[in-house]
Amino acid sequence: MKVGIDMGTTSEGTSASLDIEELLATRLLVQGNSGSGKSHLLRRLLEQSAPWVQQCIIDPEGDFVTLADKFGHVVIEGERTDAELIGIATRIRQHRVSCVLSLEGLDVEQQMRSAGVFLNAMFDADREYWYPVLVVVDEAQMFAPSVGGDVSEEIRKVSLGAMTNLMCRGRKRGLAGVIATQRLAKLAKNVAAEASNFLMGRTFLDIDMLRAADLLGMDRRTAEMFRDLKRGSFVALGPALSRRPLRVTIGSVETSARSMSPKLMPLPEAPQDVADLIFTPDPEEFTRPVVRRTAPQPRPASDILAELSRPRPEPAAPVEAKPAQPEISAEEREALIGSLFAEIVANPEAAFRPDAELYQDFLVRCRIRRVPGTALSLSAFRRKMAVARSG
Structure with a gap:
């Protein structure tokens, strides 16, 4: 048409x-x-x-x-x-x-x-x-x-x-x-x-x-x-x-933008006592606290030299490393990944979700189940997802 x-x-x-x-x-x-x-x-x-x-x-x-x-x-x-x-x-x-x-x-x-x-x-x-x-x-x-x-x-x-x-x-x-x-x-x-x-x-x-x-x-x-x-x-x-x-x-339009181009506007008529209006302070001005940011005073050179001459503290004792995650065989890792794909495919809404969203879901599940090794790339995920969907 x-x-x-x-x-x-x-x-x-x-x-x-x-x-x-x-x-x-x-x-x-x-x-x-x-x-x-x-x-x-x-x-x-x-x-x-x-x-x-x-x-x-x-x-x-x-x-x-x-x-x-x-x-x-x-x-x-x-x-x-x-x-x-x-x-x-x-x-x-x-x-x-x-x-x-x-x-x-x-x-x-x-x-x-x-x-x-x-x-x-x-x-x-x-x-x-x-x-x-x-x-x-x-x-x-x-x-x-x-x-x-x-x-x-x-x-x-x-x-x-x-x-x-x-x-x-x-x-x-x-x-x-x-x-x-x-x-x-x-x-x-x-x-x-x-x-x-x-x-x-x-x-x-x-x-x-x-x-x-x-x-x-x-x-x-x-x-x-x-x-x-x-x-x-x-x-x-x-x-x-x-x-x-x-x-x-x-041509013309039916709607307008919220931010319009600036237009010239006439100035308001100035009152007779404009000078008094500007230079006469408001009574509340003197009660309002005035906050001024003052520049910090420079540190004396003697303090800096004294700090540099202090002995360095003893290094802390090394923290014991956490026990490494137990390694699993390639077959067990593949089986674990396969179970994650089965969980994703079992969700009825998976067929209506884009691959990018399913991939993020898969990565989250891998972290929760502590799957060791390098995460699958998006292209590898798509291939395995196609295999999982086909049964």
């Missing part, structure tokens, strides 16, 4: 139509500096497509939670454990409910971790739940950075791997990525290169203008046009939009 939604008007005065079915197969990249209208564009896309396709929004600033009142999206707070996020993502795909993962209030590392865990859980859903989902990621350069920043390498790998799975391998699992970024230069190239549809907005840096021109197949000499685009105007290209670069002005 072909469904076209209205994104606004073109420079020729005609309606700018976006083919949702084609978008699900080819993905979309939106780029524009802050204030260019990216969030407005994403909101227009989400509002117009809400009746036709399930949606999942990764929202780092909490701007899209207002969709819940109008379109019934479920708002998921990012301050949850990994197990909770995995379970919610699995049920989101199972019951085909549109949702907003709000990461507002979390620091960058927590946002990347929560988004990575949630996207990976949606990606690992069972095949029977591979229904089409429009996955919108705002500020994608945060979750798929081109270079390592201040976050740990482990968190960066989780987030970047989830974004790569979404854009590179998500199509066969029903996941259609729509990513928006302020800077193309800060977005990982292997993530951006998987999109076939583009909406390029206003940008001023030369490196971003040249990358935008290259993605649109335009002459580099015409890249200067991106500086002249007005707010809410984008250059569209792609099988779901237009076969040639086409300027589009995004």
